[in-house]
Amino acid sequence: MSNIIKIKIKFYGCFRKYGDFTDMVCPSGSSVSFIKKELIKLLGIQEENIINDSVLSDDRSILPDEYIVHQSGSLSILPPVCGG
């Protein structure tokens, strides 16, 4: 049986309407892709497209969808960007 880990998801841009962050739990060994699907369940199906167009970051790099998260910690969800 896999361990459960706690992940703090920090919000930016259009996700700020949900506050600065949310906490979620998932099995250790979950992929970024799985975490994004869980986030869709948490925030609602209306956010499916924007979450699918967004990326998760560990605050150092952008993580590929197949990246595996082993430990509790924080990640940022970054929607499409529009600086300048």
Added chain:
Amino acid sequence: MSHKIFTDIREEELSIDKAINFVKDDKYGAIDSFLGIVRNNHNKREVTGITYDAHIPLAKKTLQLICEEAAGIWPETHYYVVHYKGHLNVGDISVLIAVGSTHRDESFEACRYVIEEIKTRLPIWKKEHYIDGISEWLPGHSLKDEVEQTTVCCGHCNS
């Protein structure tokens, strides 16, 4: 070959003087600058201001990377690039880029490179505020393409 780079995300007014002084060099005969300014209209709607949100650690890292790429393409260039975070009114400066170089071609081209890369890669978001009191986050470019450029491993390695 040499270059100087200064990049930052700031929550205070951006200074053109600081930018010009940083990229000035006695060996260089050209400085090109670009200012992004908050305008009063977008898609036929009257805009009163913009709030910029930023993922600061990643934005700083990305700005540095963009400038290093540009310096690799146009050697002997200096860069000062700062983006604003927070609320701005119409007419305020949101992004400031200055590039110094020996001749004008390099500074024009490098400056253009930096702003175009900022538009598609910098983790910054803008919320426009309209005269009718409504505010909206603007759509943008997905960072999914950036994943391929990162060196992060699959996560399986636990390294």
